[in-house]
Amino acid sequence: MRRLVVAALIVLAALPAMAAGAQVNASITGVTVSPQSPAPNESVTFTPTVRNLQGSGDAMVIERVELRPSKGQGLPVYTRAQNLGTLSPGAEITVPLTHAFEEPGTRDLRIHVDARNANTGESIQLRYPVSLSVQERHPQIDVQTNDSVAGVASNGSVRVANGLDTSVSNVEVSVSGDGVTVFDDRSVFASLEQGGTATADFRFRPQRAGNNELTSTVTYTLPGGTERTVTQNQTIETDPARRGVVLETSRSGSGTEQTLTVDIVNQGNTPADEVVVSGVSENATVSQTIVDSVPARSTKQVRLNTTLSEPRADVVVTAEYESGTVQRSVNTSTTLRATPAAIELTGLDVTREDGVFQITGSTSNVGTTTARSVIVRVVPSENVEPAAPNRDFFVGEVPGSDFSSFDLTARATGNVSSIPLEVSYLVDGERTRETFSAPVDTGLTGQQEQQTGGGPGAGLFAVLGLGVVVALVVAGLLVRRYRRGDDDDLDI
Structure with missing residues (x-):
């Protein structure tokens, strides 16, 4: 017999909550909860649906709908709605009840509906159990930073990922640090949808080498108006500054107009910013040029135009630059020579x-x-x-x-x-x-x-001509005499 009674109780517990009166058949057909996994202090809306069934004989007047703990006597009422009107047979009403729980944990709750028969005034009570898990959940924060050097500004970012089951609004991201100066330290986003992400960029400058702390704070508002804050600390390792800018020079051209090529070699771990390269010489004029930045462990090349006023010019080349918050300079000397006049x-x-x-x-x-x-x-x-x-x-x-x-x-x-x-x-x-x-x-x-007939050359030519004439005359006489001798021999 006891087994039959227990079985009957189990079956009744599984059925929707029903009115005890015979003339009114009513029930709570269901309760929606939003959000289903709220965070502490986040507003939760419980919306029961109260229905006067079609087969009910009388109308039902709803006096109160309350949210209470499920067990215990004299327990508080978390929230209620009153004087909700009359439900005719076949009609239903939804009643939103809103409440926020300060502490995380699982809550066993119950919806209470107090009503009466519109004709007889008979009391009607409906009950519906609700379970809720309050979790300490926030949007996720991920902080990323570049390698940092003491006294040198570096870049960082805060990425906010909304893993809640609701959107949030008025999202404010701020970054601060102990022994760290932070620039562009505040960013604001109007809203962040469920499953959405937002990234806030910032710059920071550690004041000393070693481990330094950055604190990222995200403040946001839940749909019910509750403002929440989540904070995350990030330890950054900061290296000591090593500065090592050197200048290397070479020249092109051989005249008074020459080009001086300057290599700015940054051997340190800090960038050289706002670099001004110039040259000074007593025997030459040298131009000036500006370089925005030479990153750490890199080289940039510039050219200076030079005009020599003398064949040789000793030039002092200087680079003035900013390293972190300190103004520094470095110089080197070179000699320019022009090919001398010949x-x-x-x-x-x-x-x-x-x-x-x-x-x-x-x-x-x-x-x-x-x-x-x-x-x-x-x-x-x-x-x-x-x-x-x-x-x-x-x-x-x-x-x-x-x-x-x-x-x-x-x-x-x-x-x-x-x-x-x-x-x-x-x-x-x-x-x-x-x-x-x-x-x-x-x-x-x-x-x-020869045309003028003057000079010793002309006299020599005359003597030679006379000798030739004499030689010809003598030769003629000898020939003639020789022939005459031949004639005498023939006579004999």
């Missing part, structure tokens, strides 16, 4: 008239610097003397790889095969002297003298 006499031409030589040509500068105070003159010798009007010729300046013409006159006696010339000029404040020979066209000179 004058050669080119295009020489010599003509002669009445014993006077006219010499023309060009002073050609085969160097790359300017030759100054250039003078060309005829050098006196045994058979050559300078003559008016151009015993010497002042050319002046001859720029590098350029030329200037000159005109000289000289008087010669006897046979002359060349005219000695001297050119002198200043290079880097020192005078240089060089001697050249202007060749004389001897064939042209002999023809000119």
